[in-house]
Structure formats: structure tokens, C-alpha cells
Amino acid sequence: MTEISVIAVLDDPVRRRLYDYVTAQAHGVSRSEAAQAVGVQRTLAAFHLDRLAEAGLVEVTFRRPAGRSGPGAGRPAKLYRRSAAEHQVSVPPRDYRSAAELLAEVVDVTGAEPELQRSARSRGAAAGRAARRQAPHVPDADLVVGALSAQGYQPYQEEAEVRLRNCPFHVLASKYPPLICGMNLALLEGLLEGAAVNSLEARLDPRPEQCCVALRDCRNSKNNDD
């Protein structure tokens, strides 16, 4: 499949909602769960989920019902989860990735990381101020989740933290971890500052297949070390 036909698979409202739901979950999603979340029949959900899987937009795993094995245990359940593959389409053709890799290499070679972090912080602050202007009375956590979602981070709540399921800079971050993760941290620190969100603080806490930054509720933990 060409990149453009992969993207075109998403051009169906139900399929798109299923895709958004599945890719936002940490676990493999069953057909029934996806159907319920999106509010469609299970057979319709199954049809669309399999189209997404054929296009490689989601991955399929199988799980046997707990406590059953061997013949007669029934068919294993089909589970869908986000795929690590990236797809990009640009019309007309653009190649920002190559430019970004070159620029990252130069920042690395010249040791200009402090300058990169300063610029990232101001850029994040501008985004934070804009988000706050648009929603002056929204609670901090909701404002931040909205702003991060708009930038593709896929935030979710985990105990007293906002974790980020997706790294928007994945390819660069795997090539230049301290450089790109440091830039990302500065962007998010700036965003919190600009949005005048004092209840959350950004810190590096990398996890496999996630963004390296987590936002921690710091209202009650000012005295904790960790």
C-alpha cells in the first residue's frame, strides 16, 4: 500500500473514531470494547478494525479467554492496539524530516543545546498563553490535556500524573535522545508557564514507546524528593 492509500483508509467517520479510541489505549482493545466505546454494532466495529489492521494502522494480537486452554477452549479473542509504524503524506511533496535531522545534527555538533532549550521554552510558552487566552476559566488539568492533544501528544491521566502516550518527535528522539528529549521538556515547561499552570510540573521520565516527559501534580509533593 502506498502512504496515501494508508491514510485514505482513515477517511470514514466510524473508522476514524475507532482508530482514535484504539490508539489512545495502553492495552489491546477487543472488538466489543471498541464497539461500545464508539457506539456501533460489534460486527460493524470488527469490519472497520480489520480494515485498519490490513492497512497496518493498528496491530492485531490474540488472547485466549483467561483460564482456558487446549482444544475446546474457544477461539482466542482478537485484540487491536496502536502500531509503531509512521505514515506521512505531504501534498505537494515536502521533506521536513531530513531538514530536522540535519538541524539536530548541527545543534549536537556545535553544542547549542542550551540555545535550543531556550527557544523551545519560548515556543511552548507562546502556545500555553494562546491556550489560556482561548479558555481562561478551564481548570488547569483540562486546559493542559486539551493543548497537548492538539499537538499530538495523546495525554492520559495516571494517578497524580499526566502521561503522554505519543512522542511527536519519535524518529529524532531515538537518534538524539538527550537533545530532543531536552527540547521537548523545555517545550512542555514553557507551555505550563505560558498557560499559568502551577499545579503541574514537567520532568523527564522515559518509558518505552511513550513520550519521555511526564507532567506531575506538584501541589502536594513540593516537599517530596523523588
Place this chain on the structure above:
Amino acid sequence: MTGYHLAQLNVGTVRAPIDSPELAGFMAGIEPVNAIADAAPGFVWRLQDGDGPGATALRPRGPDFMVNMSVWESLEALRDFVYRNGPHLDFMRRRREWFHRMAEQHLVLWWVPAGHIPSLDEALSRLDLLEREGPSPEAFTFREPYAAPGEEVGGSGVIEVAGAAQSR
């Protein structure tokens, strides 16, 4: 598990004396980060001088020239600690506040027989070899890693790297 462990040497020239305010964040972070390394999966050994935190009292090539050296069970174990541990990644993020960007190689990796503790001289000669001849099975980097002896991967011995790569 192979009969080989991975040795690592990092060097850097500091921007200011180690007792200066500029280096305070670095000096304060060494012991906590080292404690995380000591407890990390696959950690085998690290160089300590007994005088300062870590190996900060050793200055084999001048008063500003600091070294850091350790041995790990595998490349993946070292990579996990370096790039996938929050406090260490945070430390690396700030390295330019404390260290000059070096024109020469600042990191070298090489395989040692399991149980062998490399000397600092041995490590520095690996660094010089990398600087002189580029990456080879005797002296390499995260970006161009080589498999342990006898653990052939592909024709060239170069491991496919899907994940992180060390900046030069």
C-alpha cells in the same frame, strides 16, 4: 549471555572548576545518578577513585579533563541506563551547561572478557584508537555498535540499531 561484557569510557572537559557554582548541579548529581547505575539491570562495575564523588578526582589529561568509566553485561543494558532512565537522561540533557562540546571523540565502547576490569590506560588507548581509525570492533560508539566477539550479527558484525544512538 556471552562471555563478554561491554566497557564504556566517557570523557569531558569541564567549563569551570569543579568547586565553582557553575558545576554545582553536576557535582551534586553524580552520587545519586551513580547509585541508580549501581542498581540498574546489567550493571557490572564502575571506576571510583575514592577521593571525590565517582571518578571526579582522576584527571588523566589535565585538570579540566574528567572521566567516567563502567562495565555492563550488554550493550542494551548500558543503553537502557543511558537513554531510558529519567534522572540520567536529565543529567545528559544538561551536559552543555557543564562540559565543553569536544571536537574529538568523547565516548568509546569495547568488549572485555567477562570478569576483566579495564584500566584507565586501556580505556584511553581505546578512545585514541576510535579517534584515529573510526569505529571498529575494538573501539566503537552507540551509533555504530559491534557485536561481542563470536556473536556474529550479519556479515559486517554491525548490529542493526533501531533505537537510540549516541551523539558524537
